[in-house]
Amino acid sequence: MRVTLKIVTIQGMRERKMHVFFEGSDRLIEMRDVTKTYGNGITAVNNINVFIDKGEFVYVVGPSGAGKSTFIKMTYLEERPTAGKIYMNGTDLDELKRKHIPLLRRNIGVVFQDFKLLPKLSVFENIAFALEVLEEPRHVIKKRVFEVLDLVRLKNKARFYPQELSGGEQQRVSIARAMINHPPILIADEPTGNLDPQTSWGIMDVLQEINARGTTVVMATHNKEIVNVSPKRVIAFEGGRVTRDEQRGRYAYEK
Amino acid sequence: MKSRTLLRHSKEGLKNIGRNGWMSFASVSAVTIMLMVVGIFLILIANINHIASDVEGDVEIRVHIDMTASEEDKEGLYEQIDAIDNVAAITYVDRDEGLDQFIEDVDEGSAELFESLRNENPLNDVFVVETKEPQLTEDVAGEIEQFANIDTVDYGEDIIEQLFAVTNMIRIVGAALVLGLMFTAMFLIANTIKLTIVARKNEIQIMKLVGATNGFIRWPFFVEGLVLGLLGAILPVAAVISGYYYLYDLLVTEAILSFVDIVPPNPLTFEIAAILIGIGALVGVWGSLMSVRKFLRV
Numbered sequence: 365m366r367v368t369l370k371i372v373t374i375q376g377m378r379e380r381k382m383h384v385f386f387e388g389s390d391r392l393i394e395m396r397d398v399t400k401t402y403g404n405g406i407t408a409v410n411n412i413n414v415f416i417d418k419g420e421f422v423y424v425v426g427p428s429g430a431g432k433s434t435f436i437k438m439t440y441l442e443e444r445p446t447a448g449k450i451y452m453n454g455t456d457l458d459e460l461k462r463k464h465i466p467l468l469r470r471n472i473g474v475v476f477q478d479f480k481l482l483p484k485l486s487v488f489e490n491i492a493f494a495l496e497v498l499e500e501p502r503h504v505i506k507k508r509v510f511e512v513l514d515l516v517r518l519k520n521k522a523r524f525y526p527q528e529l530s531g532g533e534q535q536r537v538s539i540a541r542a543m544i545n546h547p548p549i550l551i552a553d554e555p556t557g558n559l560d561p562q563t564s565w566g567i568m569d570v571l572q573e574i575n576a577r578g579t580t581v582v583m584a585t586h587n588k589e590i591v592n593v594s595p596k597r598v599i600a601f602e603g604g605r606v607t608r609d610e611q612r613g614r615y616a617y618e619k
Numbered sequence: 620m621k622s623r624t625l626l627r628h629s630k631e632g633l634k635n636i637g638r639n640g641w642m643s644f645a646s647v648s649a650v651t652i653m654l655m656v657v658g659i660f661l662i663l664i665a666n667i668n669h670i671a672s673d674v675e676g677d678v679e680i681r682v683h684i685d686m687t688a689s690e691e692d693k694e695g696l697y698e699q700i701d702a703i704d705n706v707a708a709i710t711y712v713d714r715d716e717g718l719d720q721f722i723e724d725v726d727e728g729s730a731e732l733f734e735s736l737r738n739e740n741p742l743n744d745v746f747v748v749e750t751k752e753p754q755l756t757e758d759v760a761g762e763i764e765q766f767a768n769i770d771t772v773d774y775g776e777d778i779i780e781q782l783f784a785v786t787n788m789i790r791i792v793g794a795a796l797v798l799g800l801m802f803t804a805m806f807l808i809a810n811t812i813k814l815t816i817v818a819r820k821n822e823i824q825i826m827k828l829v830g831a832t833n834g835f836i837r838w839p840f841f842v843e844g845l846v847l848g849l850l851g852a853i854l855p856v857a858a859v860i861s862g863y864y865y866l867y868d869l870l871v872t873e874a875i876l877s878f879v880d881i882v883p884p885n886p887l888t889f890e891i892a893a894i895l896i897g898i899g900a901l902v903g904v905w906g907s908l909m910s911v912r913k914f915l916r917v
């Protein structure tokens with residue numbers, strides 16, 4: 365079933381020069397017996413098995429320090445597991461060559477828990493950066509950036525710098541950047557963490573819309589209301605282990 | 620890479636120079652000082668080589684023939700010397716000619732004194748032997764010494780040995796200093812840029828996490844290093860060219876040191892300018908790329 369690493373430029377994406385890791389299977393994330401022990405001896409993720417398929421919308425929940433961010437960081441290789449196997453879209457990350465890591469990352473839209481905006485670039489430039497690495501023409505970049513800015517309702521702040529924005533606004537810039545490439549999978553680490561309920565729902569609408577268009581969405585969250593009001597698959601972490609994985613699950617933790 | 624991307628990298632690199640104004644200034648100063656010294660050394664070495672080869676070219680072996688040697692003996696000796704491999708030319712100077720030359724060389728008072736000696740000329744007839752390479756002088760002289768009908772053979776042993784020792788030492792010391800300075804400047808640049816990079820470490824990490832390749836991140840640094848190196852070369856190049864032209868004018872035209880033959884400034888200064896620009900660019904780029912290297916492992 366599993367084939368060795370293949371990098372193909374799939375049709376339709378050719379003009380965007382998006383190299384896609386492509387196997388033909390619908391499994392986007394596959395973790396087998398994965399453990400991550402940090403240098404300081406803390407085992408943040410302990411022997412987990414997680415499978416996420418194309419088109420799914422998944423909440424990752426669990427108390428603070430449960431290992432949610434660590435789980436997410438291993439998908440785009442900010443961290444490497446200390447044991448076990450990870451396949452992204454069928455590609456064995458152990459076999460992924462260093463020079464192909466950027467290609468992997470371009471195919472995963474990540475909304476970082478700490479936003480990771482470039483402080484010296486404006487909102488526009490921060491989002492445009494993800495397209496500049498693809499050498500997109502200027503007018504295409506401009507058009508697409510304003511599209512996503514519209515989506516996260518930040519069109520009027522395009523010229524602002526990150527430090528001139530509120531936490532929620534920075535978070536939305538981070539979301540816009542993650543979506544700009546139309547990646548097959550979007551992984552958001554607490555995308556509503558700094559937002560008021562109304563804006564949070566606005567973000568949820570955006571995520572559900574892109575999910576409806578075929579993008580797989582994985583979202584770590586502490587937002588009990590969202591999980592319970594808009595039920596979807598829930599993967600629950602506790603002390604580095606997956607304690608629950610159910611379709612249409614509930615939040616079931618006190619914050 | 621598309622030209623648009625190259626433009627982006629260039630702009631980015633130049634922006635970084637501006638943003639890190641003081642650090643850039645420090646890097647440029649380091650390169651300037653290094654290239655200044657390298658320039659001065661290159662001029663010195665070029666001139667020492669020039670003078671040394673001048674003097675070396677003057678080296679000759681004087682074979683003083685026995686007073687008692689007959690014409691046939693002299694002819695035999697000539698053939699023998701001529702048969703030695705590395706002999707380039709032999710000139711025969713008889714004792715009267717020798718005295719004439721000698722009298723010409725000394726000042727007038729002594730000239731008169733020696734003129735009065737003409738009847739008791741103390742000089743020998745001499746074969747003046749030139750070798751193909753100045754370095755061969757000693758060997759050839761040694762061979763000649765074995766032949767018959769010779770009074771003495773002299774070739775300024777001490778001068779030659781000292782000259783070679785001194786010029787070689789200056790060349791080696793000069794080259795070592797130039798190399799040493801180059802590396803010092805490289806590390807200075809690497810370190811100054813590294814200081815600015817530590818601040819940019821997070822940015823590099825973010826760029827990588829968003830999908831930038833190492834090459835994409837490196838390019839602006841390449842441009843930055845190149846520009847810093849080239850900026851650092853401006854002052855030394857100007858100083859070497861104008862300074863050496865001025866010095867040459869002073870020494871040659873004004874005849875302050877007319878007996879020393881120094882290398883004319885054209886094309887020497889322009890060759891050195893090209894070398895300095897090259898070294899500046901190399902040091903800048905190398906230093907800059909060195910400093911990003913370890914931050915790319917994300």
Ligand SMILES: Nc1ncnc2c1ncn2[C@@H]1O[C@H](COP(=O)(O)OP(=O)(O)OP(=O)(O)O)[C@@H](O)[C@H]1O
Binds near residue numbers: 407427428435
């Ligand atoms: N870089 C690191 N080095 C060492 N330990 C780390 C590192 N990152 C996280 N940890 C530890 O790993 C554990 C899990 O952290 P992680 O960030 O994955 O939790 P989380 O579930 O995302 O929590 P939160 O909900 O607060 O974001 C924590 O105990 C944390 O201290």
Ligand SMILES: [Mg+2]
Binds near residue numbers: 432434477553
């Ligand atoms: Mg977290």
